[in-house]
Amino acid sequence: MSEFIQYTLQGLAAGGFYALSALGLAVIFGVLGVVNFSHGACYMLGAVISAVLLAELDLGFWPALLIVPVVMFCFGVLMERLLVRWLLALDPLYNFLLTFGLTLVLVEAVKMRYGVSGLPYEVPAGLGGQVTLGSVSLSTYAIFACVFSVVVCVAVGLLITRTRIGMIVRAATEAPERTRALGINVGRWVTPVFGFGIALAGLAGVLAAPTRAITAEMGSNFIIILFAVVVIGGLGSILGAVVAGFLVGLVEAYGIAYAPAYAQIVIFVMMALVVLVRPSGLFGREEIA
Amino acid sequence: MSEPAPKPAPKPEPDRAPVAAPARRHTPMLEVTGMSAWYGEARVLTDVSIEVAPGEVVTLVGRNGAGKTTLLRAVMGLHRQLQGSVVLDGVELTRASADRRARAGLGWVPDDRGIYASLTVAENLLLPPVVHDDAWSLERVYDFFPVLHERRDFPGTKLSGGEQQMLAMARVLRMGSRLLLLDEPSEGLAPVVVERIGEIIRAITAAGVGVLLVEQNVRFASTVADRHYLLAQGRVELHVAGEEFRARESELLTHLGM
Numbered sequence: 001m002s003e004f005i006q007y008t009l010q011g012l013a014a015g016g017f018y019a020l021s022a023l024g025l026a027v028i029f030g031v032l033g034v035v036n037f038s039h040g041a042c043y044m045l046g047a048v049i050s051a052v053l054l055a056e057l058d059l060g061f062w063p064a065l066l067i068v069p070v071v072m073f074c075f076g077v078l079m080e081r082l083l084v085r086w087l088l089a090l091d092p093l094y095n096f097l098l099t100f101g102l103t104l105v106l107v108e109a110v111k112m113r114y115g116v117s118g119l120p121y122e123v124p125a126g127l128g129g130q131v132t133l134g135s136v137s138l139s140t141y142a143i144f145a146c147v148f149s150v151v152v153c154v155a156v157g158l159l160i161t162r163t164r165i166g167m168i169v170r171a172a173t174e175a176p177e178r179t180r181a182l183g184i185n186v187g188r189w190v191t192p193v194f195g196f197g198i199a200l201a202g203l204a205g206v207l208a209a210p211t212r213a214i215t216a217e218m219g220s221n222f223i224i225i226l227f228a229v230v231v232i233g234g235l236g237s238i239l240g241a242v243v244a245g246f247l248v249g250l251v252e253a254y255g256i257a258y259a260p261a262y263a264q265i266v267i268f269v270m271m272a273l274v275v276l277v278r279p280s281g282l283f284g285r286e287e288i289a
Numbered sequence: 290m291s292e293p294a295p296k297p298a299p300k301p302e303p304d305r306a307p308v309a310a311p312a313r314r315h316t317p318m319l320e321v322t323g324m325s326a327w328y329g330e331a332r333v334l335t336d337v338s339i340e341v342a343p344g345e346v347v348t349l350v351g352r353n354g355a356g357k358t359t360l361l362r363a364v365m366g367l368h369r370q371l372q373g374s375v376v377l378d379g380v381e382l383t384r385a386s387a388d389r390r391a392r393a394g395l396g397w398v399p400d401d402r403g404i405y406a407s408l409t410v411a412e413n414l415l416l417p418p419v420v421h422d423d424a425w426s427l428e429r430v431y432d433f434f435p436v437l438h439e440r441r442d443f444p445g446t447k448l449s450g451g452e453q454q455m456l457a458m459a460r461v462l463r464m465g466s467r468l469l470l471l472d473e474p475s476e477g478l479a480p481v482v483v484e485r486i487g488e489i490i491r492a493i494t495a496a497g498v499g500v501l502l503v504e505q506n507v508r509f510a511s512t513v514a515d516r517h518y519l520l521a522q523g524r525v526e527l528h529v530a531g532e533e534f535r536a537r538e539s540e541l542l543t544h545l546g547m
């Protein structure tokens with residue numbers, strides 16, 4: 001029983017990384033119609049930049065939690081302005097290929113600069129220990145990562161459901177053309193939304209840094225799972241991204257614990273089942289399918 | 290062929306006394322000139338010119354596939370393969386983006402009503418910016434459409450078809466659009482709802498708003514419109530006043546193949 005609770009916590013913590021990243025993927029897809037293949041690489045960059053901040057500037061986890069999303073936001077803005085923007089008028093496949101290519105460039109660049117062996121990082125002071133509840137002892141950091149992800153997801157949820165900016169993002173996500181015809185300059189929101197989505201991937205990277213091996217390749221598997229998350233939740237659905245993120249994190253953690261050989265397969269079986277029953281995903285709108 | 294029928298005496302105002310033929314009431318508010326449109330190689334509009342004056346209801350009548358929706362989308366700036374010009378209140382909009390056209394006063398109510406499922410009824414109303422001093426306040430919208438007030442916190446698409454149509458029209462009124470582009474508002478609605486839409490159109494135009502109404506429901510079109518453009522295969526075949534249209538209705542419809 002105590003092990004089960006531990007696995008659940010690990011699953012929710014990993015799920016938090018998926019949820020945050022999938023949220024970023026969902027808002028980008030919603031407003032730009034672009035499936036950002038480089039999202040995994042951006043997650044990796046978030047973790048790598050955290051490690052570099054520590055190694056070179058002696059800035060630890062807490063500053064990184066603030067600095068990295070800002071840096072990744074700027075990175076996203078540049079990426080949209082310099083690259084993605086020019087292909088928006090074409091078939092979305094072009095941007096998929098562009099971001100795929102960018103992934104290869106980023107991964108190789110990190111390998112060239114920092115090698116393949118993994119950068120050192122540690123759990124921030126104060127979150128290193130265990131919390132003991134009765135007979136169960138849980139990693140303090142995993143609890144923190146979970147709570148933090150949930151708080152950010154809720155904050156983003158409120159931003160999207162309760163503010164005018166969120167209303168415009170929802171409208172543009174559902175029907176970009178019609179939203180323009182109602183007098184809203186959707187183009188003006190494209191760059192900040194893209195930057196915001198990339199920043200969320202970077203934030204997931206910072207959160208993952210203390211518990212994962214920080215390597216150039218850490219985003220490669222991540223992006224595959226992330227696509228499963230997005231398909232399960234419903235492409236473009238904000239709530240779907242969050243719920244499916246945590247769900248996949250849990251399934252993966254139980255898989256690793258109880259059936260290590262099948263851990264990944266289970267996720268994709270789940271994805272296949274969801275698609276069979278609800279082609280538009282758990283929270284996708286029917287008309288999209 | 291696209292020549293308008295003979296120009297008649299100006300129509301008396303303000304009531305809608307019968308007149309013999311098409312008439313501009315004032316200088317036109319919307320001027321669409323020489324518009325042609327393509328989908329790839331296929332030409333779907335040929336040299337269409339249309340005018341709408343303030344407070345006037347002008348219909349574009351034509352069978353399915355005649356090019357009515359394409360024309361409205363082109364006027365709204367949503368169609369790329371295009372020739373011709375669009376001027377609203379003297380402002381040249383030919384090269385303007387769709388959002389600029391909306392802010393200049395064009396209000397598009399698409400054939401699918403265009404209600405957002407991910408926005409509540411109230412949010413659907415509040416989404417567009419207010420672009421004119423005469424824009425309806427939210428209170429006025431709710432007074433005029435009590436059902437929208439009752440359902441204000443529901444997702445927009447939880448409304449019935451007729452309610453969604455009201456919402457789509459209320460939305461552009463709240464924005465303060467000066468010229469409404471209505472794409473088959475009566476389609477699929479019960480007669481009593483269609484009648485209500487007719488009342489709304491009359492109320493709107495009394496305040497000087499112009500309406501370009503696309504319709505296949507000719508009976509409905511003839512009850513609300515001052516003038517009609519008959520569109521066939523992307524060309525304006527005929528331009529007639531409401532009265533003449535009513536007199537020659539069956540002949541004209543046969544001619545259009547409707």
Ligand SMILES: Nc1ncnc2c1ncn2[C@@H]1O[C@H](COP(=O)(O)OP(=O)(O)O)[C@@H](O)[C@H]1O
Nearest residue numbers: 328331333351352353354355356357358359360
């Ligand atoms: N997206 C499209 N691609 C290609 N052809 C289209 C498209 N939309 C409409 N058409 C064609 O353009 C013509 C005019 O269509 P439309 O403007 O929708 O007519 P209406 O609204 O009068 O029924 C039709 O022949 C239709 O088949």
Ligand SMILES: [Mg+2]
Nearest residue numbers: 357358359400
């Ligand atoms: Mg049509």
